[in-house]
Amino acid sequence: MSFIKFLKSRTFFIQVAIAVFGLLLIVFALKYWLGIVTNHNQKIQVPDLQKRTITEVEEILNNLDLSYKIIDSASYNPSYPKKSVIEQTPSAGDFVKEKRKIYLTLNPSKYRDVTIVSLDGKTKRQATSQLRAMGLNVGVNPTYVSDIGKDVVRGLRYKNKILNSGDKVPLNSIVELVLGDGNGR
Structure with missing residues (x-):
């Protein structure tokens, strides 16, 4: 019975009031301190x-x-x-x-370089698809050389220079195809 009497006593209510007041004081002090430390309202x-x-x-x-x-x-x-x-x-x-x-x-200073793969013996359509997939553009005026295969790739040119497998050209460059004309032996 003494515990229930303590809960009803004046001492208990004073202790609860002191605890609530102390908690509120700590919360408001913490809020004020955080406002100063974190530069609140400064943006x-x-x-x-x-x-x-x-x-x-x-x-x-x-x-x-x-x-x-x-x-x-x-x-x-x-x-x-x-x-x-x-x-x-x-x-x-x-x-x-x-x-x-x-x-x-x-933004980089230029397009990244693309490594040329060998397209010899592929058809014009296959080579065009592969070059576009690599990020290159195919020129509209291919060069024809004497060859038995018509529209078979026999080389690539970039700025009038022959490209070999492993050469690098900038992404989005225009590459010209060298194709067979179908009249050779």
Whole structure:
């Protein structure tokens, strides 16, 4: 019975009130401290960095007390200047706190190179499909040489130079086919 009397006593209610007051005091003090430490209500709008060079980006972000990190370079995009920003995270217009890093994806200086494979003996259609799958364009004016096979690939040219298996050309290049004319022996 003494435990039930204690729960009804004045001492118990005083102890509960002190505990609730102490808990509320700790919660409000923690909230105030976090507001100061985390720069609550302080925000910087992220600028649009697309199509800007690294030196321009560095100057802009230093003025705003932000930093950057280059995370990747994407596939070459001819509509963007070389070595310029293609993507950024967080996006332009978002709000961040000071000293936040902006992650950048850059445009490479040129298309990546594609290694030429041997297409000798393949038909024009097979060679065209394979070259397009590799990311190359096929010229519309093939060169014909004397050969027994009509429209059989006998070589490739890039900028009037003969290509051999293993040579590299930039992605999206125009490659001309050297085909047999069907009149040879």
